[in-house]
Amino acid sequence: MTELLIPLHYDYMLRAIWVSALIGGVCGFLSSFVTLKGWSLMGDALSHAVVPGVSIAYILGLPFALGAFVAGLLAAAAMAFIRAKSRIREDATIGIVFTAWFALGLLLISLFPARVDLKVIILGNILGISDPDITQVISISAVTLLVLGLKWKDLMLFCFDPNQARTLGLRAGMLHVILLSLLAATAIAALQAVGACLVVAMLVTPGATAYLLTDRFGKMLWLSSAMGAGTSLAGAYASYYFNGATGGCIVTLQTLLFLTAFIFAPKHGMLAAKRRLRLQSAP
């Protein structure tokens, strides 16, 4: 029993566990909106597009979250601009822009190697997270949770039927920008825990899993947040014993939950669908 408490005796493990849980919960909350809005690819794009911002911020001595946030929003604006001004489809636009931003980031990191550790950006380093970085994560999480908590119904309407939002006089353009900004900010927070490569899992998998488990949006929000926080907490904790990458542990746990829901979800799982088919074809 006492062996199970060993990770909790280390300060760096305790910090990693609670910061991961916080990031996981916030990403999980947002993931319900991301999956229903069809922005999964956008989440992936933003998490890679923040890299040059991180490099430039380090070079200029600015807070890295600020650089990452600006780079993320510039990437989103570039995507919207190309989409509006050309016949190129959205998936190709996202592909072009985020790889361009990521390439610029790699270039900057290779030109100024001492300033930024590429491995930290790509794979995250929650075990070695610094106090200023924790403050950033807390600030991003607080703002995101506050905005989502106050405006989740407006954002739900925007995801479901933006035209209805407009006819009610709600500012759909503003809601779009709010959701996109929260996505960029949360991607930056998640970067700390799991790195750029795995951020998209934190922003999609809990929402997708919750979507298989319920037909109510409010319940989906609770489920995705709880799954995000729970898997991140357990993943960070388990990484002590596996001596494995924290990001890998967290995302593997999330994937296991998703697979369980995919097969066993009472209404939308694979087995339930088979059962329905059998009942329908029965004489």
Added chain:
Amino acid sequence: MTAPSPSLDVEGVSVAYPNGHLALHDATFHLGSGTICALVGVNGSGKSTLFKSIMGFVNPTSGSVRISGLPVRAVLKQHLVAYVPQAEEVDWQFPVSVWDVAMMGRYGAMNFLRIPRAVDKAKVEESLKRVSMWEFRDRQIGELSGGQKKRVFLARALAQGGRVILLDEPFTGVDVKTEEAIIALLRELRDTGAIILVSTHNLGSVPEFCDQVVLINRTVLAYGPTAEIFTEANLTATFGGVLRQFQFDQSTIQDHDGRTIRVLTDDERPLVFGKGGHLEYKDRREHAELLEQRSVTDD
């Protein structure tokens, strides 16, 4: 408090999209309160663009849309414009119930946090009961039939208290009974002074329930009372080569009574001319019932 009686004035509206495409040119028509008006035209004729300009989603490059004499943006803040979308526009797998969708009509009237008050709940209940969807209130919207889905969105427009109601292809994928129920409801709303603008391909049902018609092909070709405007000549001009025409006379109909019948269709329900005007709704309903009986006998 009595519901306001609106007017809709579309004056010389042109809309060009950023890619240079001129979707609508110098469109003009006027509707008074208590009107059901059909918006008829081929795909790509500018019907959607006209809807978008009435809802304030696109700004006309010239001309103006005014509702009760006010610019659209001012009217949107009063939540007087309601929209019933086409089935294809809706994500039917979205995790919301019938109740949730109808409640979305009330968001504009609620506080910052969109917490429903007793009056909001009462309005939603009344609206769902009015379209006979109250007992389905806990169902996820994707679990409903085509007609039921339409009724839920109509309930949302009712709950909103829209006085200018725009319906995009309301009869597509809807059974005859639901169509009749929707038409009955639209007539009730018209009688309270609302303006109802229905974009439809369903030419056959237009004379049944629309008082006015707007014919559109990149511009408004004609508008006015259905009996005057919904003529063969105008429809042929509106649809060009898209409209199919069939003519039946003694050479094609057995036991023919000497009159020539012409059928115009764009592959939805056909519009039938034959007795010096449009065939009466009653005649066509009897025909539909006859076909239904035959199909039951065939089974």
